[in-house]
Amino acid sequence: MENPTQARGLDHLVIGVRDLDAAGALYERLGFRVGARNRHPWGTENRIVQFPGSFLELIAIGDAGAIEEPRPGRFSFGAFVRDALARGEGMSMLVLESRDAKADNLAFAAAGIGAFEPFSFERQARRPSGEEVRVAFSLAFADDPEAPECGFFVCEQHEPQNFWNPTFQQHENGTTALTAAIMVTDDPEKHRAFLTAFTGSAEIFEGNEDFVVDLPRGRVDVLDAEAASAIYQTSPEPTPARFLGFCVTVPALEPVAERLRAAGVPFAQGEERLIVPAEAALGCVIAFEQA
Missing domain, CATH: 3.10.180.10 (2,3-Dihydroxybiphenyl 1,2-Dioxygenase, domain 1)
Structure with a gap:
């Protein structure tokens, strides 16, 4: 098995929950600052807990009818979250940083750990001031057949200046x-x-x-x-x-x-x-x- 490019750091963890508001309330009780609800066109909704350079993604199903079923060569994020939640709440995906998702996608294929189409999307985010800004991402997925219930992908940020915000990274419990x-x-x-x-x-x-x-x-x-x-x-x-x-x-x-x-x-x-x-x-x- 060949090794793709240089080492990658943690980007975020995907944590499936059935009730996004209840999950947000729990994390706030634990002392974390939890972001507002975001909606994806493929049926999921999330709230984010941000740290310098990484974050937690609390995610739930918002519109089951919008979920695309997976097919050969195409990873369905919504379907993976749905199926993981059917087994129970908790962390289901590990996401590492990417400097070039297209290159990583090719590297994963060459290494024999991924044969999926790359995936890109964007959405609007809101600054603490209330201003709406664009955030955009490209993903490359990998697969460990020995861990079928674990999801793996890398995430490239196209508008990092609009996503990362020191205000969102201040937590009452002191997490750094x-x-x-x-x-x-x-x-x-x-x-x-x-x-x-x-x-x-x-x-x-x-x-x-x-x-x-x-x-x-x-x-x-x-x-x-x-x-x-x-x-x-x-x-x-x-x-x-x-x-x-x-x-x-x-x-x-x-x-x-x-x-x-x-x-x-x-x-x-x-x-x-x-x-x-x-x-x-x-x-x-x-x-x-x-x-």
């Missing part, structure tokens, strides 16, 4: 960065070749049976069930492979713990992180790590 995506599987080694190609040959740090893909921005923890239990104090089902959740960085853990207690949100606390379990966070483990 999206640190990691967490993947759990019965056999981490099965995903090594794919993730090496998808991430652009990012450096890999070895664990026991697990490993960490170190990206230019953030990391991907690829864990078996035993490691996931030890690190994130959860007992996930590792077959088939799935995304467990994500980590963010905060300056200190105790203020976050105080906020969670006041909000009545259950969590586990270790020396290095606080963990909100999936059952308390719409199917997605949320870990706060101290900087």
Whole structure:
């Protein structure tokens, strides 16, 4: 398997929810600033939690009738979100940054990890001032046959100055960065070749049976069930492979713990992180790590 171009950092994580307003309210209770609702022409709606250079995409089905069914060579974003939500809420897609989505699409095909048409779209976004501006994106999709319930693509920003906004990146819980995506599987080694190609040959740090893909921005923890239990104090089902959740960085853990207690949100606390379990966070483990 050949390796496409240079290493790519985290861009965003797609987190499926059934009720977008309820999800926004939960994330606000956790201390995140949550953006307004955006609508896509292919049937999904989202709200965004933004950090410097990366974001969380809380996504729901808005118009099931507008969803296009997938066909050979064409990935259907709406159908993937719909089918993932049918299995349950939580993180379903890992998205890395792209400097050139067309080139990445060709590289994925050459590496044998993607044979999909590239996809571009645009929409209107609203600044804190209320001004509407254009944002536009090009996507290139990849596929890991060993992880059929996990989606993978890269995202190129065409109007980054209109998308990224420091005001949206200020969170009451003090979060400064999206640190990691967490993947759990019965056999981490099965995903090594794919993730090496998808991430652009990012450096890999070895664990026991697990490993960490170190990206230019953030990391991907690829864990078996035993490691996931030890690190994130959860007992996930590792077959088939799935995304467990994500980590963010905060300056200190105790203020976050105080906020969670006041909000009545259950969590586990270790020396290095606080963990909100999936059952308390719409199917997605949320870990706060101290900087």
